[in-house]
Amino acid sequence: xxxxxxxxxxxxxxxxxxxxxxxxxxxxxxxxxxxxxxxxxxxxxxxxxxxxxxxxxxxxxxxxxxxxxxxxxxxxxxxxxxxxxxxxxxxxxxxxxxxxxxxxxxxxx
Amino acid sequence: xxxxxxxxxxxxxxxxxxxxxxxxxxxxxxxxxxxxxxxxxxxxxxxxxxxxxxxxxxxxxxxxxxxxxxxxxxxxxxxxxxxxxxxxxxxxxxxxxxxxxxxxxxxxxxxxxxxxxxxxxxxxxxxxxxxxxxxxxxxxxxxxxxxxxxxxxxxxxxxxxxxxxxxxxxxxxxxxxxxxxxxxxxxxxxxxxxxxxxxxxxxxxxxxxxxxxxxxxxxxxxxxx
Amino acid sequence: xxxxxxxxxxxxxxxxxxxxxxxxxxxxxxxxxxxxxxxxxxxxxxxxxxxxxxxxxxxxxxxxxxxxxxxxxxxxxxxxxxxxxxxxxxxxxxxxxxxxxxxxxxxxxxxxxxxxxxxxxxxxxxxxxxxxxxxxxxxxxxxxxxxxxxxxxxxxxxxxxxxxxxxxxxxxxxxxxxxxxxxxxxxxxxxxxxxxxxxxxxxxxxxxxxxxxxxxxxxxxxxxxxxxxxxxxxxxxxxxxxxxxxxxxxxxxxxxxxxxxxxxxxxxxxxxxxxxxxxxxxxxxxxxxxxxxxxxxxxxxxxxxxxxxxxxxxxxxxxxxxxxxxxxxxxxxxxxxxxxxxxxxxxxxxxxxxxxxxxxxxxxxxxxxxxxxxxxxxxxxxxxxxxxxxxxxxxxxxxxxxxxxxxxxxxxxxxxxxxxxxxxxxxxxxxxxxxxxxxxxxxxxxxxxxxxxxxxxxxxxxxxxxxxxxxxxxxxxxx
Numbered sequence: 001x002x003x004x005x006x007x008x009x010x011x012x013x014x015x016x017x018x019x020x021x022x023x024x025x026x027x028x029x030x031x032x033x034x035x036x037x038x039x040x041x042x043x044x045x046x047x048x049x050x051x052x053x054x055x056x057x058x059x060x061x062x063x064x065x066x067x068x069x070x071x072x073x074x075x076x077x078x079x080x081x082x083x084x085x086x087x088x089x090x091x092x093x094x095x096x097x098x099x100x101x102x103x104x105x106x107x108x109x
Numbered sequence: 110x111x112x113x114x115x116x117x118x119x120x121x122x123x124x125x126x127x128x129x130x131x132x133x134x135x136x137x138x139x140x141x142x143x144x145x146x147x148x149x150x151x152x153x154x155x156x157x158x159x160x161x162x163x164x165x166x167x168x169x170x171x172x173x174x175x176x177x178x179x180x181x182x183x184x185x186x187x188x189x190x191x192x193x194x195x196x197x198x199x200x201x202x203x204x205x206x207x208x209x210x211x212x213x214x215x216x217x218x219x220x221x222x223x224x225x226x227x228x229x230x231x232x233x234x235x236x237x238x239x240x241x242x243x244x245x246x247x248x249x250x251x252x253x254x255x256x257x258x259x260x261x262x263x264x265x266x267x268x269x270x271x272x273x274x275x276x277x278x279x280x281x282x283x284x285x286x287x288x289x290x291x292x293x294x295x296x297x298x299x300x301x302x303x304x305x306x307x308x309x310x311x312x313x314x315x316x317x318x319x320x321x322x323x324x325x326x327x328x329x330x331x332x333x334x
Numbered sequence: 335x336x337x338x339x340x341x342x343x344x345x346x347x348x349x350x351x352x353x354x355x356x357x358x359x360x361x362x363x364x365x366x367x368x369x370x371x372x373x374x375x376x377x378x379x380x381x382x383x384x385x386x387x388x389x390x391x392x393x394x395x396x397x398x399x400x401x402x403x404x405x406x407x408x409x410x411x412x413x414x415x416x417x418x419x420x421x422x423x424x425x426x427x428x429x430x431x432x433x434x435x436x437x438x439x440x441x442x443x444x445x446x447x448x449x450x451x452x453x454x455x456x457x458x459x460x461x462x463x464x465x466x467x468x469x470x471x472x473x474x475x476x477x478x479x480x481x482x483x484x485x486x487x488x489x490x491x492x493x494x495x496x497x498x499x500x501x502x503x504x505x506x507x508x509x510x511x512x513x514x515x516x517x518x519x520x521x522x523x524x525x526x527x528x529x530x531x532x533x534x535x536x537x538x539x540x541x542x543x544x545x546x547x548x549x550x551x552x553x554x555x556x557x558x559x560x561x562x563x564x565x566x567x568x569x570x571x572x573x574x575x576x577x578x579x580x581x582x583x584x585x586x587x588x589x590x591x592x593x594x595x596x597x598x599x600x601x602x603x604x605x606x607x608x609x610x611x612x613x614x615x616x617x618x619x620x621x622x623x624x625x626x627x628x629x630x631x632x633x634x635x636x637x638x639x640x641x642x643x644x645x646x647x648x649x650x651x652x653x654x655x656x657x658x659x660x661x662x663x664x665x666x667x668x669x670x671x672x673x674x675x676x677x678x679x680x681x682x683x684x685x686x687x688x689x690x691x692x693x694x695x696x697x698x699x700x701x702x703x704x705x706x707x708x709x710x711x712x713x714x715x716x717x718x719x720x721x722x723x724x725x726x727x728x729x730x731x732x733x734x735x736x737x738x739x740x741x742x743x744x745x746x747x748x749x750x751x752x753x754x755x756x757x758x759x760x761x762x763x764x765x766x767x768x769x770x771x772x773x774x775x776x777x778x779x780x781x782x783x784x785x786x787x788x789x790x791x792x793x794x795x796x797x798x799x800x801x802x803x804x805x806x807x808x809x810x811x812x813x
Contacts, residue, residue, distance in 0.1 A: 015513070019506070028498060035502065035506070038509045039505075045513060045516045046515070046516040049520035060519075064468055075501070078482060078501065082486050082497055090494075090495070095498065
């Protein structure tokens with residue numbers, strides 16, 4: 001199997017796992033982790049898809065991923081800062097729609 | 110409660126089907142043959158005229174330098190956003206392990222060295238401003254983690270200055286070359302690698318300070334900024 | 335003067351000026367308000383110069399770094415870009431003028447506002463001109479992060495939660511867009527829109543990545559059923575931020591959708607019908623929710639969700655007369671920007687004056703703040719689509735397009751939505767003229783704030799008069 005196709009498929013898989021978790025997991029830190037997974041998967045897809053069928057090294061997808069990683073860091077940092085303030089202000093790091101269904105003694109869901 | 114459980118199951122079902130459709134669609138798109146070759150050959154062809162010898166650095170800072178400029182803006186905006194939320198969280202006085210303190214003392218001098226190396230080698234091999242900046246930021250994070258008294262005690266205004274310098278120098282160079290008749294970000298041929306080194310150094314310092322500022326999660330304080 | 339306007343590369347300055355302003359405002363927090371305001375006005379001036387340039391000498395292409403596509407990034411500034419940039423300039427100026435006195439009571443928040451707002455403006459100006467899909471992704475990210483940070487700036491629990499939800503949805507949209515980029519690059523080997531249009535010839539290879547990108551943009555625009563994040567975020571942010579979000583930020587992702595559609599011109603009727611259908615549901619659902627709201631800012635936020643639906647009606651209507659349908663949608667977008675901005679600014683003034691924004695507690699606010707009430711009323715008239723406002727022109731064009739093709743159901747949606755809009759606007763106005771025993775405080779509201787809201791509302795009305803000239807800019811852009 002073409003190397004590129006393998007990486008692209010792996011990236012797609014990681015992306016889907018992240019997408020599943022970002023919707024269904026309640027704790028905000030988990031949602032942010034899931035978003036990170038999604039972006040890692042998307043980057044792997046980007047590099048892998050660009051490499052399918054090509055013999056030489058294509059620097060453009062690599063440059064795109066470097067840019068994407070930096071953007072992802074910025075978003076994660078902002079997200080975590082907001083989560084910390086949410087926890088401080090409202091006591092729990094959960095969105096309102098997840099609060100009723102998450103018992104206080106078992107918050108990690 | 111029963112309706113709630115039913116809702117959850119319905120959501121899972123819909124989400125599962127949607128993701129299955131995404132998987133099928135993307136796999137299908139990956140299997141069909143590409144219509145055009147990638148940009149690899151075109152880039153390698155244009156490489157001699159670029160300001161860096163490493164193709165990835167050339168793409169990042171010369172061919173698609175505008176993307177990198179905007180990405181520096183994203184970093185700076187994230188810092189502005191995090192710092193606008195409030196003061197940095199005061200860390201409680203802990204007793205950092207002596208191993209941590211000793212290790213930090215030993216390897217702290219290594220970080221600037223590695224940062225400088227990565228910066229310098231970035232023109233010809235893998236390396237560059239972001240990697241160098243990240244390494245330097247690690248030094249700052251270690252410093253914050255190994256503090257014994259309630260921290261973080263980082264100076265705010267110098268951090269602001271350094272963070273702004275990253276994007277600021279890049280913009281200044283990009284606009285400055287227009288004065289000589291060039292386009293935005295069009296480095297004049299003899300000065301190319303020098304300008305690139307200038308941009309990358311400022312960017313590395315800026316990125317390091319921005320990442321440190323993001324890590325502490327708020328304004329360090331000291332003054333009413 | 336004429337040659338100065340035509341020769342200067344305003345394309346660059348319209349992005350560089352707000353970036354420089356944001357950096358300076360962040361560097362010197364004590365001077366952040368003055369610096370930010372000055373650079374905001376400068377950005378607006380540069381945007382107008384760019385409009386003049388495009389109107390006088392046509393669309394322009396600027397190759398960044400001198401390389402040109404496909405190796406480098408190209409900026410294309412055509413009529414649509416110029417219209418969007420001007421929209422950002424007009425709304426941006428009003429919001430800047432409003433924000434200075436509004437935030438004067440909280441200097442901390444004021445210092446945080448200006449760098450973020452200028453970064454947002456820079457992102458908008460970059461987004462409206464870029465011709466490269468990866469560059470589009472980076473500008474979308476800058477836009478999204480600045481917007482999220484601005485929402486969170488308010489600091490209250492609901493604002494932080496709204497910002498968090500907005501961040502999550504926005505990033506999911508960006509990820510979907512990135513997947514589309516990956517597939518398009520793999521298939522066609524370029525990132526430039528013009529080259530992609532030339533190389534792409536339909537089929538699944540184009541359809542699947544385009545679908546991913548459309549899905550991402552729908553998430554970011556907040557079209558039904560992806561609207562859940564919109565009312566809490568827009569409703570709980572500070573008034574100038576809400577105005578920016580509803581007026582400009584959601585229009586940016588809609589603009590991306592339009593560009594993709596105009597570039598690739600998918601002949602898929604199913605997708606067009608789906609977008610139109612979702613738009614119709616958004617119009618009715620959003621309007622019903624707006625009617626039910628007790629708080630003014632939430633009513634205006636749900637109104638945004640509803641009005642965004644109108645923009646998507648152009649997709650199924652564009653088959654036979656594209657210029658009419660797309661022109662109507664774009665004009666609606668611009669009118670909505672001015673009108674909704676005015677509404678949020680007015681709501682902010684009311685909240686500042688009374689201490690609360692309960693609709694049934696407005697207590698004859700028309701006596702205390704006639705300018706603000708007038709602003710709200712004029713904006714509402716534009717939203718409802720009554721002549722001679724810009725909203726009327728947009729809706730009239732869409733209505734014509736629907737009737738020309740005998741598509742009565744879409745015409746019904748437009749008319750029905752207009753009636754519902756009028757209903758919730760006049761509901762608010764009714765309370766504004768009625769006494770109430772609701773407890774309220776009394777604060778002074780600076781005149782500047784009231785005039786800013788009124789000016790923006792007048793802009794929405796005057797758009798109706800300049801329609802022929804404005805629409806002529808779109809020649810050559812629409813398919």
